[in-house]
Amino acid sequence: MPEEALQRAANEIAxxxxxxxxxxxxxxxxxxxxxxxxxxxxxxxxxGTLTPQAIKVRRKIYNILDIKEA
Known part of the structure; x- marks a missing residue:
């Protein structure tokens, strides 16, 4: 995925x-x-940091805020 698309996705998630x-x-x-x-x-x-720890925290955020992971 091109960097621009990754940045756009990170912004949408934020x-x-x-x-x-x-x-x-x-x-x-x-x-x-x-x-x-x-x-x-x-x-x-x-x-949008892609470290394992950031991904783990993001999943916790999705769970508590009832956001479905795409």
Whole structure:
């Protein structure tokens, strides 16, 4: 997948997470507290980082915010 497409997908995911998080009235820090992760880990996961740890955190975020993984 070209880098541009990856970046576009990461941006779409970030927007969706932002929307779902703010619907609950949560900050990134509060989201992290709900999934047992720090704010920095949440930020990295939302930014589209592809490390195993970021992917694990992103899955926790999807689960708590009821986002279906594509």
């Amino acid at each position: 927007v969706l997470i932002y929307k779902k998080r703010t619907e609950r009235g949560w900050t990134q820090k509060q989201l992290g507290e709900h999934i047992g992760e720090g704010e920095a880990a949440v930020s990295r996961a939302i930014s």
